[in-house]
Amino acid sequence: MHVLVIGASRGLGLEFVRQYRADGHQVTATARDEKGLAALRELGAKALQLELLDPAACAGLAWKLDGERFDVLILNAGVYGADKAAPSPPTQGEFDLVMHTNVLGPMRVLPALTDCLAQGAKLALLSSRMGSIGLRTSPNGWLYRASKAAANSVLKDVSIAYGGRATCVAFHPGWVKTDMGGSQAELLPSEAVTAMRATLKRLTMIDNGAFLNHDGEPLPW
Secondary structure (H helix, E strand, O other): OEEEEEOOOOHHHHHHHHHHHHOOOEEEEEEOOHHHHHHHHHOOOEEEEOOOOOHHHHHHHHHHOOOOOEEEEEEOOOOOOOOOOOOOOOOHHHHHHHHHHHHHHHHHHHHHHHHHEEEEEEEEEEOOHHHOOOOOOOOOOHHHHHHHHHHHHHHHHHHHHOOOOEEEEEEEOOOEOOOOOOOOOOEOHHHHHHHHHHHHHHOOHHHOOEEEEOOOOEOOO
16 A cells, blocks of 8 residues: 655654554655654655645645555645634734645645545545534634634545545544644544544545544534
8 A cells, every 4th residue: 555644744644654654555755854854764654845835846746746646645734823712813924824834735735646546545634623613612723723624625625526536534633642732632643643544444435525533433514
């Protein structure tokens, strides 16, 4: 099996690479800087440099992946950004960083992946239940929430475009002990990734376009 992980320099992305490589799978993964690329190479992955905020780099990803076919594709890159509650407005810079990374980034990268999908591939966008409108009870982190709601919309559209060829889902990975989740979080990265991998393995085409908890439980949009 060939796996692609976008945004794998640390946290959940790096853990996906570690687990898939430990199981003997071929892995290609991206990172922003040389430190991240070195960590990927150490795990035996093919490491590609990618800056999601650079449109030329995103466009150039297609030729770097030319001829490859991936069975599993993980879009992990994301930022939390300014921790502000509604109705406190973000600055233009705060808005641009979060929305460009979490929404525009996937919209730029996904076209480069179209020709790389193996028939029956599984594609997962790491989202968050904070992006769910149906589950929302707090105004905190409203910029991040808005970005993940928009990212869910991107995933849903892609699931329609790739329907019949790939199963595309948005994942809530859980509250994970990463730089973003903090030390008080409930899950270790290894636990969250193990659960998501198990969910990915049992997905079928009927799950295309779903928003899922890490354990496979459907979540409301």
